Amino acid sequence: MTVMESAPVTAPAKPRNCAGLRDGPRRPDGQDQYTISEVVGLTGLSAHTLRWYERIGLMPHVDRTHTGQRRFTNRDLDWLSLVGKLRLTGMPVADMVRYAELVREGPATFAARERLLTAHREDVRQRIDELRDTLAVLDYKIDLYADARLGSEGEL
Amino acid sequence: MTVMESAPVTAPAKPRNCAGLRDGPRRPDGQDQYTISEVVGLTGLSAHTLRWYERIGLMPHVDRTHTGQRRFTNRDLDWLSLVGKLRLTGMPVADMVRYAELVREGPATFAARERLLTAHREDVRQRIDELRDTLAVLDYKIDLYADARLGSEGEL
DNA sequence: TAAAGAGCTGGAGTGCACTCCAAGCAAGCG
DNA sequence: CGCTTGCTTGGAGTGCACTCCAGCTCTTTA
Secondary structure, eight states: OOOOSSOOSSOOSOGGGGSSOOOSSOOOTTSOOBOHHHHHHHHOOOHHHHHHHHHTTOSSOOEEOTTSOEEBOHHHHHHHHHHHHHHHTTOOHHHHHHHHHHHHTOGGGHHHHHHHHHHHHHHHHHHHHHHHHHHHHHHHHHHHHHHHHHHHHHHO | OOOOSSOOSSOOSOGGGGSSOOOSSOOOTTSOOBOHHHHHHHHOOOHHHHHHHHHTTOSSOOEEOTTSOEEBOHHHHHHHHHHHHHHHTTOOHHHHHHHHHHHHTOGGGHHHHHHHHHHHHHHHHHHHHHHHHHHHHHHHHHHHHHHHHHHHHHHO
């Protein structure tokens, strides 16, 4: 079976664990040259998505071979790991692009980057609270159904 | 200023708190007859969304006046509260519709409903864990930026 | 009773985040 | 040399969850 261009249709294991890199076959700095399909394997993102990230300005600047093929580095992998986490926590792509721009502009934007991340952290905290609230409702409802089930069994 | 049909363009406070109903002017059971715009005020959902929910089968069955206008009840408000929580926790609308169907089918579906809710609860728990993991990364990054800021201030 | 305002419908449009397509180049192999 | 495989591009298409529109009816206020 050959490596296909598109993302797998039948989910391989769980695509949920795309946040952090499956850090296995990572090459030492200096010889870190990954093709796009290697990065697909390492990140779980599709090649389409990786190219799209670059097009919209979400990648710091990806190296190319003399024939124009992308060669990703360990640094790119680290960046994609961060992007994956931000995405998983619901940061809009536009905000991530904004953050990427700030990174490209250099150390002068440290304060702005800190503000952006701090605002997002506040968002994430609120969302955790929301989720916990709902968990309580869910527990309550599930208990109701469980009780009803046990009750009807008792009647048999 | 009159009450407009569509959702407010300039966000009133934060539209985030749409999960639970702002339980204020809730009428006693028996006289619980709310127009669509009253429900908009109570839930924070737009009238469009309320009609759309009904169209796709996400509402249990909304009463109508003799001229065809919707009249929502306290029961509908409770349902919308649950829907709001499920939506906030990322349950796809299709799953919520499935749950609504089960509710319409009566007590025979208790077990199925319990399974659906239990699966979602597992989802929510996992998401909380993901968010907490990212929170740690965020803390780390923010600390880095804060340290850098303090360091450069010290140099002045 | 006339005008303004709220509600109704089916269907079209929007924004986000991908996701895919078609056509074409480049490297490796028998 | 030709074939397969992998990578390239711009642009079009998809799915979700709304969001809005046009044209109408109904209700309330002056």
